[in-house]
Each structure stands twice: as structure tokens, then as C-alpha cells.
Amino acid sequence: MKILVKNGRIIDPANNIDGILDILIENSKISKVAKNIKNGAEKIIDATNKIIIPGLVDMHVHLRQPGREDKETVESATSAALKGGVTSLLAMPNTAPAIDCVENVALLKEIIQKTARAEVFIAAAITKGRLGRELSDIANLKKQGVLAITDDGVSVDDQELLLRALKLAKEQKVLVICHCEDKSLSGNGVINLGIISTRLGLRGISKESEYKRIERDIKLAEKVGAPIHIAHISCQESLEIIAKAKVKGIKVTCDATPHHFSLTEEAVVGYDTNMKMNPPLRSKQDVEAIRQGLKNGTIDVIASDHAPHTENEKDIEFERAEFGVIGLETELAVSITELLHTGLLGWKALVEKLALNPAKILGIDKGTLREGGNADIVVVSADKEWVVQKEEFVSKSKNSPFIGRILKGLVEYTICRGKPAYKL
Amino acid sequence: MLWTRKDLLGLEELIREEIELILATAESFKEVSTRAIKKVPALRGKTVVNLFYEPSTRTRVSFEIAAKRLSADVINIAVETSSVKKGETLFDTGRNIQALMADIIVIRHDCSGAAAMLSRHMDISVVNAGDGWHEHPTQALLDIFTLKEKLGKIEGLNVAIVGDIAHSRVARSNIWGLTKLGAKVTVCAPAMLIPPAIEQMGVRVTRDIDDALKNADAVNVLRMQFERDTEGAFPEQLEYFKNFGITKERLQKAKKNIIVMHPGPLNRGIEISSEVADGLNSVILEQVTNGIAVRMAVLFLVSQARDKNNESSPS
Numbered sequence: 001m002k003i004l005v006k007n008g009r010i011i012d013p014a015n016n017i018d019g020i021l022d023i024l025i026e027n028s029k030i031s032k033v034a035k036n037i038k039n040g041a042e043k044i045i046d047a048t049n050k051i052i053i054p055g056l057v058d059m060h061v062h063l064r065q066p067g068r069e070d071k072e073t074v075e076s077a078t079s080a081a082l083k084g085g086v087t088s089l090l091a092m093p094n095t096a097p098a099i100d101c102v103e104n105v106a107l108l109k110e111i112i113q114k115t116a117r118a119e120v121f122i123a124a125a126i127t128k129g130r131l132g133r134e135l136s137d138i139a140n141l142k143k144q145g146v147l148a149i150t151d152d153g154v155s156v157d158d159q160e161l162l163l164r165a166l167k168l169a170k171e172q173k174v175l176v177i178c179h180c181e182d183k184s185l186s187g188n189g190v191i192n193l194g195i196i197s198t199r200l201g202l203r204g205i206s207k208e209s210e211y212k213r214i215e216r217d218i219k220l221a222e223k224v225g226a227p228i229h230i231a232h233i234s235c236q237e238s239l240e241i242i243a244k245a246k247v248k249g250i251k252v253t254c255d256a257t258p259h260h261f262s263l264t265e266e267a268v269v270g271y272d273t274n275m276k277m278n279p280p281l282r283s284k285q286d287v288e289a290i291r292q293g294l295k296n297g298t299i300d301v302i303a304s305d306h307a308p309h310t311e312n313e314k315d316i317e318f319e320r321a322e323f324g325v326i327g328l329e330t331e332l333a334v335s336i337t338e339l340l341h342t343g344l345l346g347w348k349a350l351v352e353k354l355a356l357n358p359a360k361i362l363g364i365d366k367g368t369l370r371e372g373g374n375a376d377i378v379v380v381s382a383d384k385e386w387v388v389q390k391e392e393f394v395s396k397s398k399n400s401p402f403i404g405r406i407l408k409g410l411v412e413y414t415i416c417r418g419k420p421a422y423k424l
Numbered sequence: 425m426l427w428t429r430k431d432l433l434g435l436e437e438l439i440r441e442e443i444e445l446i447l448a449t450a451e452s453f454k455e456v457s458t459r460a461i462k463k464v465p466a467l468r469g470k471t472v473v474n475l476f477y478e479p480s481t482r483t484r485v486s487f488e489i490a491a492k493r494l495s496a497d498v499i500n501i502a503v504e505t506s507s508v509k510k511g512e513t514l515f516d517t518g519r520n521i522q523a524l525m526a527d528i529i530v531i532r533h534d535c536s537g538a539a540a541m542l543s544r545h546m547d548i549s550v551v552n553a554g555d556g557w558h559e560h561p562t563q564a565l566l567d568i569f570t571l572k573e574k575l576g577k578i579e580g581l582n583v584a585i586v587g588d589i590a591h592s593r594v595a596r597s598n599i600w601g602l603t604k605l606g607a608k609v610t611v612c613a614p615a616m617l618i619p620p621a622i623e624q625m626g627v628r629v630t631r632d633i634d635d636a637l638k639n640a641d642a643v644n645v646l647r648m649q650f651e652r653d654t655e656g657a658f659p660e661q662l663e664y665f666k667n668f669g670i671t672k673e674r675l676q677k678a679k680k681n682i683i684v685m686h687p688g689p690l691n692r693g694i695e696i697s698s699e700v701a702d703g704l705n706s707v708i709l710e711q712v713t714n715g716i717a718v719r720m721a722v723l724f725l726v727s728q729a730r731d732k733n734n735e736s737s738p739s
Contacts, residue, residue, distance in 0.1 A: 187655075195621035199436065201536035201557030201593060204620065271537030316513055317535035319556075 001042055002026050003415065008047025008379060011347040012054065014356050014368035018348060023052060025375040028418030033371055043420070045413060047379050053351050054367050055087025055118075055376030055416060056332060057358040059177075060152075060231055060255065060303035062324070063120070065111055066104075067096025072308040072396045074108075075115040077328065080395040082422040084329040085411040086304075087376035088119040088359070088366045093130070094153045100125035100136045105144040118416050119376070121364065123148040123177065126165045132156050135165055142172040147362050150177035152231060155213055157183070163220050170226035175362060177229045178217045180238075181279070185209035190319050192280045196265040202319065205280050211237040218245045218252055227251040229361060232305050234260045234279035236289035243298045253361050255301035258327060258334035259401050261290045267401065273314045273321035274401045277307065294353065295344050301361065302353045304331045308397030325401050329393055334402060336382060336409030379413035386410050430730040431543045431550040432722050434559035435600035443601055447569055449721035450714070456493055457716055466724050467496035470527040474500045475517065476553070477533040482688055482712070483553050483563070487530045490719035499526070514538060515545045522548050528727060531555070536593075549726040557591050563687050564597030566718040568605065570711045571642055574683050579606035584636040585627075586612045586668060587646025587695055590619040590657070594687050598644060599625050612636035614668070616657040633668050634677060642683035645670050648695045661694050671697045675705060683707055 003025040010021045010033065022037040023030060032039075058081065064072040074091075081089055091108070093099035099108055105122060112120045124146040128134045130153065138149060149169060155178065156162040169176045186209035191197050193204025214230055218241065221228035233239060233254050245252045259277065264284045267275045275281060293299040307324025314321050335354060339345040345353075351367075359367030365374060388402045414422035425441040435443065456464050472491040474484050484500065491498045501521075512520075514533070521529055528549040531539050536556030543550040554560040572578055583602050589595045589611045602609050609627040611618065612635075623629055630636050637643060650658055658664070675682060684696075684705045692698045701708060 193620055195624045198619040198622050199596070199625065201555070201559070201596060271541050312513075315515065317533070317541065318537045319535050 001419070002039065003043045003045065003418070003420070004037060004039060004041035005045045005047050005052060005377065005379065008050045008052035010052045010369060011351050012369040013348045013352050015370055017369070023369065023377065025377070025415065025418050028375055030369055030371055030373050030375045033369060045379065050412060051347065051380040051382050052369070053347070053378050053380060054355045054369050055378050055414065056085050056354045057088040057362070057364070057366050058086045058304050058306070058328065058331065059090040059301060059358040059362060061089040061091055061306045061328065062094065062308065063091045064095060064308055066107060070396070071310055073115065074111050074120060075117065076394065076396045077306070077308075078117040078120065080328045080393065081118045082414045082416060083394050083411065085332045085378040085380065085414055086118065086328055087378070087414065087416045087421075088121065088364065090121045090123050090148065090362060092152045093123050093125040093150065098125045098130050099123070100128050100130065102137065102140050102144055105141060105146060109144075117421060119366070121147050121362065123150050125149065126151045126156055126176070127161065130154060132158055132161065135161065135168070138165065138168040138174060139172055142174050146174065147364070148175040148177050148229070150179065150231070152177065152179045155179055155181045155183070159216070159220060162217065163224065166221055166224040166226040166228070170224055173363075175227060175229055176221070177231050179231050180210055180213035180217055182209045182213045185212065190276060190280070191268050192265040192282050194265065194283060196268055200268065200271070205278070207235040207237055207282070210235060210279055211241055214238050215241050218242070218250060221252065222250045225251070227253070230254040232257050232260065232279055232303070233290070233299070234282050235286045239289050239293045239298050246298065253300040254298070255303040255358075256290050256294065256299050257303060257305045258331045258338070259325060261287060261294060262334055262338045263287070263401060271318045273316070273318055274325060274399050274403065276318065276321055276323055277305070277325050278323040291339070291344055294339060300353065300357045302331065302335055303358065304328055308395055309399050310397060314399045325399050326393065326395050326397055327400070329395060330388060330400060330402050330407065332380070332411060333386070333407035333409045336380070337407045340382070341408055375415055375418040377415040378411055381410045381412050383408060384410040427725040428729050430726055430733060432561055432726055433540045433543060433550065433552045435561045435564055435597045435604070436559065438604070440604045443565070443568070443604060446565055446718070446721050446725065447572060449725060450565070450569055450717040453720040453724070454714070454717035456720070457713070462493050463495055464493065465495045467491065467494035467727055470496045470727055471525065472496045472498050472528045472530060472723065473521050473526045474498065474530045474553075475521065475532070476501065477503045477531075478554070480532050480554070483532065486712070486715040487553060487719050490716050491723055493716065494720055494723060496723070514542060518542050518546055522546055527730070528723060549730050551722055551726060554593050556593065557596070558593050559597045560593040561597050562715070562719050562722055563594050564601045565722070566711055566715040567598055567644060567685055567687070568601050569718050570685065570707050570714050571683060573714070574707060575641060578602065581607040581641045582610065582639045583607050584610045584612055584640040584643040585646065586633065586636060586643060586670065588617045588648055588658070589613045589622065589646070590617045591649070591652070592646050594646060599627055603627070610636050610640070612668070614659055614664070633674060637674060637678040637682070640678060640682055642685060643670060644685045645696050647687060647689065648691055665694050669695055669697060670700050672699045672703070675700060681705070685711055688712070
């Protein structure tokens with residue numbers, strides 16, 4: 001099927017393109033990007049006054065399948081992804097069972113092959129069962145196509161073990177993604193430690209629990225010379241540590257979530273459990289630091305940390321509710337609203353963080369609109385306003401912190417692997 | 425000032441005039457308990473459910489007596505005897521109580537925010553009888569009522585709160601109530617028991633008990649719940665008494681007529697000496713008596729507000 005997307009403003013930082021152009025898709029590939037393409041396409045999408053960007057690459061998604069299909073499945077998550085303009089995602093391994101061995105990768109691959117509606121890449125666990133005791137078979141996992149390893153949800157406490165994982169990962173050219181949290185410091189905390197935790201009478205999670213562990217993990221990565229990616233940074237101190245490491249030439253990258261650059265701990269007042277996630281929402285000062293980190297490039301990537309939970313697990317007492325929020329369907333709109341329309345980032349930088357940089361970090365041929373490349377394309381109305389409504393989520397779970405918010409920026413059309421995959 | 429809230433969840437959300445209205449209403453109810461027939465028909469035909477997820481005798485009994493003196497029917501549900509043990513959620517329990525056509529739920533829960541969260545699921549009134557470390561509004565109201573009765577005003581008073589501030593809902597509610605009414609509050613505790621950034625709630629922090637008592641018109645002595653210290657934050661009991669215990673010797677350095685309050689139950693010889701607890705400065709038993717009038721006022725006001733809301737928005 002030949003598809004022609006006409007008259008849109010194409011943003012393709014990989015090829016330094018920002019202009020009104022047409023884009024032609026043939027055989028699942030982008031065959032041409034040029035002015036006034038005249039070609040007998042079967043399908044023409046008029047993108048006048050719209051923005052055309054590469055499909056988003058979300059490198060932090062909890063699919064919940066296998067094991068917790070009541071929360072989310074590969075099919076429901078990828079459907080949600082397409083609605084949000086995400087055409088590629090990295091699946092986190094904290095499923096039941098954990099993706100920690102070749103057999104479980106095969107199991108997940110089969111589900112993906114049968115049901116995925118977008119591109120799903122796989123991250124495996126660093127340690128067996130994510131228990132932090134014994135390393136997974138990293139070499140063989142790599143052979144199965146695993147792009148990254150992470151025990152996400154928990155940190156690897158044992159330094160020796162992480163050191164060995166980093167060495168193996170370097171050898172095998174697999175990315176190590178670190179969830180940085182020192183549990184001995186965060187304890188049973190449920191929100192940011194500070195005036196809000198004091199006011200609400202809730203146990204706090206200190207910023208130290210995050211940045212001290214980032215400091216440690218970067219040191220270990222430096223020792224080995226292995227690249228390391230720090231997931232979901234939430235506070236100013238973490239940024240300062242990462243910025244310094246980057247200056248030193250250490251191969252460290254990091255991401256932040258839309259909720260960490262748009263919501264403060266104030267949102268927890270009222271005990272809305274959709275504001276409960278790990279790391280927690282931090283202070284206004286931290287949110288400002290994250291925004292500056294996005295602007296100055298310390299933060300390479302925006303990722304959702306999409307973490308679906310059922311109403312039964314969320315609509316209960318605050319301290320007993322699960323951590324985590326969904327984000328696939330709102331991450332682009334929140335980014336446009338909070339970063340683009342505020343003048344903090346331009347389209348180029350926004351696309352780099354949402355698509356190009358994560359693709360580069362994971363080493364996949366995504367995040368660009370190059371001729372001959374994969375046709376993962378999103379058509380966006382940058383100025384269209386919409387209200388986030390619980391009933392309208394495609395995801396099986398509805399635990400979004402943005403319910404009721406007015407966002408500016410809406411996905412009109414998503415093309416994935418050369419095929420129309422979502423239309424408003 | 426008109427009371428419009430169907431719930432009382434905490435003092436943080438109230439404005440000064442609302443607190444003053446509760447205190448004024450309590451004043452008018454106090455006399456009821458001195459009558460030969462201690463009853464008024466204000467809540468006749470209403471049902472009050474005491475839903476207690478934590479063991480409590482004094483607060484539960486105080487609410488029960490308050491409701492009965494208003495002629496309400498009272499049901500007590502304690503966690504041990506309820507279907508909670510079978511895994512029913514708090515909100516399902518609440519909805520069931522509502523379906524029984526109860527009018528007010530008085531809830532005590534070990535999780536902070538439980539009362540506020542329950543109220544979002546309920547059309548009937550919710551009164552917070554203590555939620556986790558968060559708030560215990562009626563305790564603070566009765567403390568403030570007692571203080572005002574003794575000293576005639578709250579504005580400009582210096583009030584010290586001594587003890588485990590970090591884990592105390594009584595402290596938080598007192599801080600909100602007192603500061604809103606214009607008192608100056610000092611909190612005093614060992615470092616481990618002072619929560620972060622508490623100065624931002626408008627209080628002065630000190631770790632020196634003599635400093636806390638120096639200009640105090642009143643001291644509220646919190647119960648030290650050593651049995652709940654799961655985090656090892658508490659000092660040794662004797663050491664605590666030595667450094668923070670309210671004793672006759674310490675009070676001799678304070679204002680002569682300093683008011684000594686305690687929410688009970690007392691740990692004699694730990695946070696307060698018997699001499700002080702039973703002494704002339706102590707108003708501890710008056711607090712208990714005043715608790716009934718304050719809770720009558722709260723039950724009456726929320727019930728009336730709910731009836732009014734229902735009248736004005738027929739569904």
C-alpha cells in the first residue's frame with residue numbers, strides 16, 4: 001500500500017529537516033521525503049497545518065503481560081501506545097514470571113508476535129527473578145534480541161553483582177538501565193519527604209535514596225567503561241550528578257517522565273492515589289530543575305514509565321495503594337503542553353527526546369523519517385485542546401495523574417510499520 | 425458564619441470562623457451534660473456509626489456519649505468484629521453503612537487520609553476521629569475549647585506541644601487550629617521525632633524543653649507511644665523522661681499558671697510526672713468532659729449541613 005502524507009510540517013532532527021514537505025510510504029518504508037510529491041498513492045493524508053514527526057520511542061513501559069493481564073496486555077498497551085503516538089516501546093521485565101531467561105523471552109516474543117500492534121522491544125532482568133542475587137544469562141538473552149537489562153522497580157543492591165553485570169553488558173553490547181533507589185533510605189515511604197509528607201502524615205521518600213544510588217551506579221559504570229542509562233530521575237541533585245558525569249565523559253544517559261516535569265508533590269494533597277508513583281512527585285524546585293535539565297540536554301530522553309494498575313489496587317488507602325501511573329496516551333500531549341507551548345523546547349529538541357535519542361541509546365533504527373527507513377509516522381495537531389478523561393483511555397488501566405487536565409496537542413494519525421494504525 | 429460542610433476531615437481545611445463556630449456551638453451544648461436529663465433531641469432519628477479500625481476507648485466512648493446526648497442512635501463497629509477481616513475494602517464497608525441509611529460515619533483509621541478518601545465515596549457525613557499520623561480534629565478542638573475556657577482567648581497565646589510530633593495527628597490538628605486562631609505554637613521533641621519542614625506549618629521548633637516552656641501559657645503533652653516505635657526513632661523511656669518529661673521542677677521555671685494538657689491515656693513517669701498530671705495546673709479531666717460538648721457540636725453541625733444540602737439539591 002502506498003500512502004502519501006501531504007503538506008505537513010516535517011520535523012526530523014536526524015536529517016536536520018524542518019519544513020513543509022510531503023512524505024511517501026511504500027512497502028512499509030519511507031520511500032521519499034520531498035516537496036509536492038506526485039505519485040499515484042492509494043491513500044492520501046492531508047496534513048496541512050499539522051506536524052509530522054517520527055513515531056515516539058518510549059523506552060520505559062510496563063506491559064504487565066505475562067502474568068497480570070487484568071492490568072494490561074501487550075495488545076492493550078500497544079493500542080494505547082498508537083493513540084499516544086508511540087510506535088516503538090521497550091518492555092520492562094518485571095512481569096510474572098520476570099523476563100530473566102531465554103524461555104521467558106521466547107514466551108513474551110510469541111505474545112508480541114501474535115498481538116502487538118506497535119513495535120515492542122524487550123528488556124530482560126539483570127538478575128534472576130529480579131531478586132538481586134544471581135545474574136541472568138546475559139549473553140544468551142542478547143542472542144534472543146534483548147536490547148537492555150534492568151531490574152526496574154528495584155535497584156541492584158549488591159555492587160559486585162552490578163559490576164559483573166556491567167562487564168557482561170559491555171561485552172555483549174547490551175544497555176544497562178538502572179532504577180536508582182537505595183531501599184535502606186527510602187524504606188516504607190510513599191511520597192516525597194518534605195513539607196507535604198509532614199502535612200499529610202505520610203512516610204517520606206528522601207531524595208538521597210535516589211541520588212546516592214545514582215552516584216554509586218555511575219561510579220561502577222565508569223570503572224567498567226560500560227554505558228549506563230538512569231531511569232526516571234526526579235530531583236535536582238540527581239541532575240547535578242549526571243551533568244558532572246557527562247562532562248567527565250562517562251557514558252551515562254538518563255530519562256525523565258512527563259509527570260516529573262509537570263507535577264509537584266502538592267498534587268498529592270487530597271490523597272489522590274493517581275499521584276502515587278516511585279520515584280515520587282518532588283518539590284517545585286525539583287520540577288524546575290528537571291525542566292532545565294531537559295532544556296540544557298542533561299536529560300536525553302522523555303519516557304512514560306507507563307505502569308498500569310487496576311482500580312482495586314489504586315482506589316484504596318493511600319499507603320496501601322500500588323505505586324505507578326499510566327502514561328502512553330498522554331506523554332506526547334503533556335510534553336507539547338508543558339515544554340513546547342511554554343517555549344522551553346522547540347520541536348527539534350522535543351522529537352529528539354521522545355524519539356531519536358531513545359532509539360540511538362537502544363541502538364535501533366527508529367526515531368527518524370529518513371528515506372529508506374521504517375515508516376513510523378505521527379501526524380499531530382499541535383494546538384488542538386482536549387480534556388483527559390478516564391473513560392477514554394485505551395489502556396486497560398485508568399490510573400492517570402492527568403485525568404481532568406486540559407492538554408494542548410493531539411495525535412491525529414499514527415502510521416506504524418508503514419500501515420495506518422490509529423486515526424482520531 | 426454558616427456551617428456548610430457535611431464532613432469534618434481535619435482542621436487544615438477550615439478557616440478561623442469555622443473553628444470559632446464549632447467552639448461557640450460546643451459552648452452552648454456543654455450545659456446539656458449538667459442537666460438531670462442529659463439529652464436534647466437535636467439528632468433524634470439520626471444514626472451515627474462509629475467505625476473504628478484502631479483500638480480506642482476514650483474517643484469512641486466520647487463520640488458515643490455525644491451522639492446519645494443528641495438523641496441519635498449509635499452503632500459501634502470495631503475492626504475485630506467486622507467483615508474487614510474477610511477482606512472487605514474500606515470504601516465497600518462505607519458504602520454498606522450508607523446503604524443501611526446511616527447518617528454519620530465517625531471513622532478512626534490507621535492510614536493517613538482514610539477519612540478524606542472515604543468521604544469522596546460517601547453522600548453521608550464523615551467525621552474524622554483520627555487518621556494515621558494526619559489529623560485528629562475533634563481532639564484539637566477540645567484542647568482549644570479547654571484552653572479558651574481557662575484563659576478566655578486563644579489569640580496571642582504561647583502554646584508548647586511536647587512529644588512525638590512526627591507521628592502525632594493530635595499535634596498536627598492542634599498546630600492548624602491554634603495557628604489559625606492566632607496562637608504562637610512551639611513544638612518540642614527529640615530530633616528524630618520532629619518531621620521535616622514542620623516550620624512551614626507556622627510553628628517554632630526547639631529541642632530544649634525549658635526553652636519550650638519558658639514563655640508558654642499552655643503545654644500540650646503528647647502521649648509517647650513506645651509500643652508503636654517500629655523505626656527505632658524513640659529514645660529510652662527514662663532518658664526521655666529526664667530530657668522531655670513534664671515535672672514539677674520544670675514547671676517551676678515556667679509561667680506560674682501554665683495550663684497542662686494531655687490527650688490521654690497517660691504514661692505516668694514517662695512524658696509527665698504524676699505530680700503534674702494530678703496537680704493544680706492540669707486540666708486533663710476537664711479536657712475529657714469538654715470532649716463531649718465539642719463532639720456534640722461537630723455531629724450537630726455536619727448533620728445539619730447535610731440536611732440543608734439535601735434540601736437545596738433534590739435529586
